[in-house]
Amino acid sequence: MNPLKTNDPLDTLLREQNQYIEDNGFTARVVSALPRRRARFWTHQTFLLAVTVGGAVLAVRWLPWENLPAFNWSALLSLNSHLLVPWAVVVSVVGALVWAAVSAVQEED
Amino acid sequence: MSFTDADLIARVLALEDQNAFGELVRRYQSPVRGFLTRLTRGDSHLADDLAQETFLKAWKKLHTFRGDAKLSTWLFGVAFNEFRGAARRRKELTLDDAENLPEEPATAINPEWRLDLTEALKRLNSNERTAVVLCCQNGLSHEEAAQVLDCPLGTVKTNVLRGKEKLRKWLAIAYENYESA
DSSP states (O other): OOGGGSOOHHHHHHHHHOOOOOOTTHHHHHHHTSOOOHHHHHHHHHHHHHHHHHHHHHHHHHSOGGGOOOOOHHHHHTTOHHHHHHHHHHHHHHHHHHHHHHHHHHTTO | OOOOHHHHHHHHHHHOOHHHHHHHHHHHHHHHHHHHHHHTTTOHHHHHHHHHHHHHHHHHHGGGOOSSSOHHHHHHHHHHHHHHHHHHHOGGGOTTGGGGSOSSOOOOOOSOHHHHHHHHHHHSOHHHHHHHIIIIISOOOHHHHHHHHTSOHHHHHHHHHHHHHHHHHHHHHHHHHHHHO
């Protein structure tokens, strides 16, 4: 049932009271407060992802994977610098790449 | 050439066209601001702030508008959620604060019938006022109002019925006072 179709005088009174509100700059205020266009956002996100992928490729290409000492918890806990430093570099590079990827994805929200 | 709502929505979604969205705002600013003004009991500044938030939310969430309801109905839903969120955040604007007001309106004689109606609407509790404003002022069907308020159809019908009964009673009192003046 649509209440507007009734002949109830109260409905008539309520409808008459519902008068048009002049815009008076409201639309302009809303439009000026709109967030930046997503095109720019996509450009930024694409750039961030491209840099991340580029970094990953360089890391795979340049890190001395073949010279990386075998991972060993006991040697690591003994703070052996020959083992610790190469793995610290690897962890830093991988961590940076993961952080960049997560940041790029999270920006969508 | 005038675009339909669907044309404008398509432009907003495909091109992020702010001018198209501006046209939608221009079309619906009056009902949305009027609706929020009544929900906030005539606080037009708060209503305009909420209306602005409503349209900003609509800009972000327009892709969720499925088109199975009228755009106005969807916007009323967004506006109502904004009002409800604001009411929760602001202690002084609890949703049912009208319950604490006296049932009878002030007996001061008011020669303006419409002003009496405005005052009477303010005295309804939030659920009744919202249902009456949506159905009787903005022309939504009970089903559409239930969709906006995200509540059962029977609840909307009851709130409209109770709200109108109270309005009739209060307006009759005000009218009698006016007649006897």
